[in-house]
Amino acid sequence: MTEDPWRKIGREKITSGEEFVRRRIKGQSHAVTHMLDIVKRAMTGIGQSPRGGRPRGVVFLAGPTGVGKTELAKTITSLLFGDKSAYIRFDMSEFSAEHSDQRLIGAPPGYIGYDVGGELTNAIREKPFSVVLFDEIEKAHPRILDKFLQVLDDGVLTSGRGDRVYFSEAFIVFTSNLGIYVPGPSGERIANVTPEETFEAVRSKVRGEIERHFKQVLNRPEILNRIGENVIVFDFIRPEVANEIFDSMVDNLLKDVSSLGHDVTMSGSAREVLRGLCLSDLSNGGRGIRNQVEAHLINPLSRALFDRGAETRGRYRIQAVRPGPSTSIDLVSEQSS
Known part of the structure; x- marks a missing residue:
C-alpha cells in the first residue's frame, strides 16, 4: 500500500507552526x-x-478585500510543504466565458489544444500533493462550478483527453468577496456590511448572501452543501489590527535593509506620519497599508540605495518634515562611518 504523503508531514510541524500562521x-x-x-x-x-x-x-474563504484570504492559503502551503511550487492559483475572473472550462480540463478531441491538456488537470497530475486556490470563485462561469461539483463529490475530474485526474491528495481553497456588496435597485453596488458593524453581524450577513447567491442566483445549492461548514468569513481590518500590520511591515523592512549592510533609523515622528498615511483609509485592508508603505518608504529607500550603489554601505535617517501645511516624511542620506 502506498504511503500517505499527508501523514509524512508530522504532527509537530502543525503544532509548532501555528504561531507562524498567526503572525x-x-x-x-x-x-x-x-x-x-x-x-x-x-x-x-x-x-x-x-x-x-x-x-x-x-x-x-469569504470576506472583504485585503484581509488575508489569499495570504492564508499561501501560508498554509508554506507550513505544509515548504515549497512554493505546491501552491497552484487560478484567477477565476479569467474563466467567466461559457467554454473557458476547456482551459482547466483541456479541449476535447478534434479541437485546437487537445494535445496540450488542461491547466488544472495538468497541474494536479504533476503535483497531486498541493494547495489549489480558486481566487474570486464568484466570477467563474456556472458551467465551471459544475466541474467543481465532480471534484467535491468524487475527487476526480476527467480531462479533455479522457484521462481521470485525482484530487484526493489536494487541499482546495475557494476565495470570494460575495456578501460584501449587494446589487442596488438600479444595478449599482451597495455595501452589505461595513466596518462599523460587529464581526458577528458581518459574518451573519456575508454567509446569508453567499447562501442566497448559490441557491437563488446560480441555482446550485449543492456546491455549498459539499463545502458544508467550511465556509470561513474574514473580518474587516480593524484599526487596532491595522496598527499591528503597519508596525510589522515597517520593522521587517528596516531589518531587511540592515541585513544588506545599511544603517537606517526612523524617527518616532516619521513613523507616526507614515502611520497616519497608511491607516487613513482601510477600505483595501492590509493590501492598502502595503501600498502606502511602498509609496512612502520602500520606493524612496530603493532609489537612495540604487543611486549610492547597492555594494556601498550607507547611513540613512527617515525623519518628519513640514514643507508646507501638511507633514510628510523625508529620507536623509548621511556619511558612512
Missing part, C-alpha cells in the same frame, strides 16, 4: 483556528480512500 495572518484568529482544524483533519485521512476519494480539504 502572518493578523486579526483573523477565528479563521486561522478553523483553517488549522481542517488541516488537522486532512492529516488524519479520515474518510479518505487511496484513490478517488474527496479532496483532503475543501474550504471557502
Whole structure:
C-alpha cells in the first residue's frame, strides 16, 4: 500500500507552526483556528480512500478585500510543504466565458489544444500533493462550478483527453468577496456590511448572501452543501489590527535593509506620519497599508540605495518634515562611518 504523503508531514510541524500562521495572518484568529482544524483533519485521512476519494480539504474563504484570504492559503502551503511550487492559483475572473472550462480540463478531441491538456488537470497530475486556490470563485462561469461539483463529490475530474485526474491528495481553497456588496435597485453596488458593524453581524450577513447567491442566483445549492461548514468569513481590518500590520511591515523592512549592510533609523515622528498615511483609509485592508508603505518608504529607500550603489554601505535617517501645511516624511542620506 502506498504511503500517505499527508501523514509524512508530522504532527509537530502543525503544532509548532501555528504561531507562524498567526503572525502572518493578523486579526483573523477565528479563521486561522478553523483553517488549522481542517488541516488537522486532512492529516488524519479520515474518510479518505487511496484513490478517488474527496479532496483532503475543501474550504471557502469569504470576506472583504485585503484581509488575508489569499495570504492564508499561501501560508498554509508554506507550513505544509515548504515549497512554493505546491501552491497552484487560478484567477477565476479569467474563466467567466461559457467554454473557458476547456482551459482547466483541456479541449476535447478534434479541437485546437487537445494535445496540450488542461491547466488544472495538468497541474494536479504533476503535483497531486498541493494547495489549489480558486481566487474570486464568484466570477467563474456556472458551467465551471459544475466541474467543481465532480471534484467535491468524487475527487476526480476527467480531462479533455479522457484521462481521470485525482484530487484526493489536494487541499482546495475557494476565495470570494460575495456578501460584501449587494446589487442596488438600479444595478449599482451597495455595501452589505461595513466596518462599523460587529464581526458577528458581518459574518451573519456575508454567509446569508453567499447562501442566497448559490441557491437563488446560480441555482446550485449543492456546491455549498459539499463545502458544508467550511465556509470561513474574514473580518474587516480593524484599526487596532491595522496598527499591528503597519508596525510589522515597517520593522521587517528596516531589518531587511540592515541585513544588506545599511544603517537606517526612523524617527518616532516619521513613523507616526507614515502611520497616519497608511491607516487613513482601510477600505483595501492590509493590501492598502502595503501600498502606502511602498509609496512612502520602500520606493524612496530603493532609489537612495540604487543611486549610492547597492555594494556601498550607507547611513540613512527617515525623519518628519513640514514643507508646507501638511507633514510628510523625508529620507536623509548621511556619511558612512
